[in-house]
Amino acid sequence: MAATRAPRRPDDAIRLLKNAVTKQPNFAIALAFLDLAYALSGQPELGQAYSEKALALSPQSPYIYLYESWRTFGLLELGDYVGTESAAQNALQAYDGWWWTWLHLAAAHAGQGKTDSARDALFMARAKEPQFSLAYYRRSAAIIYKNKGKNVLGLLEPIWPEDLLTTDEGSEK
Numbered sequence: 001m002a003a004t005r006a007p008r009r010p011d012d013a014i015r016l017l018k019n020a021v022t023k024q025p026n027f028a029i030a031l032a033f034l035d036l037a038y039a040l041s042g043q044p045e046l047g048q049a050y051s052e053k054a055l056a057l058s059p060q061s062p063y064i065y066l067y068e069s070w071r072t073f074g075l076l077e078l079g080d081y082v083g084t085e086s087a088a089q090n091a092l093q094a095y096d097g098w099w100w101t102w103l104h105l106a107a108a109h110a111g112q113g114k115t116d117s118a119r120d121a122l123f124m125a126r127a128k129e130p131q132f133s134l135a136y137y138r139r140s141a142a143i144i145y146k147n148k149g150k151n152v153l154g155l156l157e158p159i160w161p162e163d164l165l166t167t168d169e170g171s172e173k
Contacts, residue, residue, distance in 0.1 A: 010040060010146065029067075032054035032066065032071070038050075040146060047074045048075070051067055055068070064094045067091075068087045071087045072108075079111070079151075103152070107152045110156055119159060126164055134157070134164060
């Protein structure tokens with residue numbers, strides 16, 4: 001079965017999300033998603049204030065792990081590895097089952113020179129997603145990031161564990 005690709009229309013997503021938060025300024029999930037949309041479109045500097053507002057509006061939200069995880073996308077693109085680590089840790093305290101959060105924690109650690117911790121986080125990503133590998137991430141990043149994930153790959157490829165290059169299932173075609 002061929003992989004389904006999500007349509008890449010970040011400008012439409014940003015426009016629609018901005019419209020939503022204009023109509024409902026306290027719509028926390030839309031605010032957080034707007035930060036993610038800006039990060040994925042290559043404009044992370046425009047999004048951070050939205051996730052900060054979402055977190056301030058809904059500090060007890062059941063979606064706090066998403067707000068924090070989505071925030072890591074922009075923080076990584078901005079090169080804020082300490083901020084990324086903090087947001088990832090906050091997300092993981094709320095829910096530790098999303099491989100993207102572990103991947104971004106790994107990138108934050110790699111960006112700070114914490115190679116062993118970065119590798120440990122990559123193995124946790126695999127524990128949460130059995131298909132997780134370097135090839136899996138490359139495919140995912142090519143679909144969602146305007147820059148195809150080059151910033152994260154630049155941090156992680158040099159330290160990526162050999163046994164996480166592909167999956168054992170042979171699904172890396």
